[in-house]
Amino acid sequence: GENVEQHPSTLSVQEGDSAVIKCTYSDSASNYFPWYKQELGKRPQLIIDIRSNVGEKKDQRIAVTLNKTAKHFSLHITETQPEDSAVYFCAVMTTDSWGKLQFGAGTQVVVTP
Amino acid sequence: GAVVSQHPSRVICKSGTSVKIECRSLDFQATTMFWYRQFPKKSLMLMATSNEGSKATYEQGVEKDKFLINHASLTLSTLTVTSAHPEDSSFYICSALRLAGGETQYFGPGTRLLVL
Numbered sequence: 001g002e003n004v005e006q007h008p009s010t011l012s013v014q015e016g017d018s019a020v021i022k023c024t025y026s027d028s029a030s031n032y033f034p035w036y037k038q039e040l041g042k043r044p045q046l047i048i049d050i051r052s053n054v055g056e057k058k059d060q061r062i063a064v065t066l067n068k069t070a071k072h073f074s075l076h077i078t079e080t081q082p083e084d085s086a087v088y089f090c091a092v093m094t095t096d097s098w099g100k101l102q103f104g105a106g107t108q109v110v111v112t113p
Numbered sequence: 114g115a116v117v118s119q120h121p122s123r124v125i126c127k128s129g130t131s132v133k134i135e136c137r138s139l140d141f142q143a144t145t146m147f148w149y150r151q152f153p154k155k156s157l158m159l160m161a162t163s164n165e166g167s168k169a170t171y172e173q174g175v176e177k178d179k180f181l182i183n184h185a186s187l188t189l190s191t192l193t194v195t196s197a198h199p200e201d202s203s204f205y206i207c208s209a210l211r212l213a214g215g216e217t218q219y220f221g222p223g224t225r226l227l228v229l
Contacts, residue, residue, distance in 0.1 A: 032216045043117075043206065043220040044157070089156060099145050099210055101218060103156045 002027040004092050006104030013080050013111055021107045023090035024072040032093035033066060033073045034101070037086045044089060048075070080111045114140050117209050119221035126197055127229055134192045134224045136207030142187040143209035147218065148180070151204045163190045187212065197228040 003026040013019045023033075034049035050057045050064045050073065057064050061080075066073040077084055087108050091101040116139040126132050136146055144165050149157040161182050162170045169182035179201075181193040190209075194201050204225050208218040 034217070036220075041204075041223075041225075043222045045220075046217060049217065093216055099216065099218075100147070100159065100162060102159075105156050108154075 002030065002092055002094055002097075002102045004090065004102050004104045006090050006107060008107060009105065010108045011110070013109070015080060015082060015111055015113050017080055019075075019077040019080055019084070019109055019111075021075045021088055021090070021109075022072060023074070023092075023104050024070075025092045025102075026071065027092070027094050028068075028071065029094045029096055030071075030092045031095050033064070034091050034093075035062075035064060035075045036089045036091065038089065038106075039086045047088075077109075080109075082111050082113055085109055085111045115211060115214075115217075115219045116140050117143075117207065117219045117221040119205075119207060119224050121224060122222060123225045123227075125227045125229065128198050129196055132194045132197055132226060134194075134205055134207075134226075136190045136192070136209070136221050138188045138209045138211075138219070141209075141214070142212040143190075144187060144212050145210045146184060146190040147208045147210075148182060148190075148192050149206045149208070151206060151223075153204075157206065160192075194226065197226070199228045202226055202228045 006023045031052040036044035038044045063076040087106045090104040120135045146163040148160045163184040165184045171177045184190040206223040207221040
């Protein structure tokens with residue numbers, strides 16, 4: 001089955017700096033890679049996603065890059081703000097388990113003013 | 114659009130009782146819904162996949178007789194925790210896939226269950 005590893009588990013950044021979170025996966029049949037932001041006690045919110053036919057996607061301060069050969073994808077947050085503080089989860093979907101997401105362990109991001 | 118609700122948001126029950134959690138897609142039809150369990154400071158663990166009009170598919174290690182799932186309509190799935198025990202205390206979250214809407218999962222706000 002799919003194995004998703006996420007690093008780092010915690011990330012502390014100064015306001016205005018960039019944050020990068022990386023996930024690796026094992027199944028080469030994986031084709032959909034979303035990133036979710038979850039605040040304490042709240043639902044996960046989709047912040048960006050990428051499909052296997054694209055190498056990079058950007059939405060304002062958030063970007064995701066995908067390296068299919070190396071089987072890893074990364075979340076980039078630029079110009080971080082205190083409201084970016086949350087837990088971020090990567091997830092992976094494979095073609096033979098359409099609809100089912102395998103989540104990474106999560107990264108606690110703390111943005112200090 | 115794509116709003117998913119859960120009810121109740123919090124529930125406290127005595128050991129041995131059953132608890133039903135509802136997951137509704139408010140403004141779209143969802144042929145498939147998923148139920149997750151999340152422990153404090155941990156990731157989401159998929160429990161089962163719920164398809165409208167058919168039996169749910171459970172992940173390995175999840176007791177189907179313990180966690181009963183019903184998906185009677187395109188907008189409602191229910192999870193019943195039967196004979197709940199303190200170890201069932203957790204945050205339960207559902208998600209839904211839009212009919213003909215691609216892979217994006219829309220999550221409910223979660224239900225915090227505390228079994229005394």
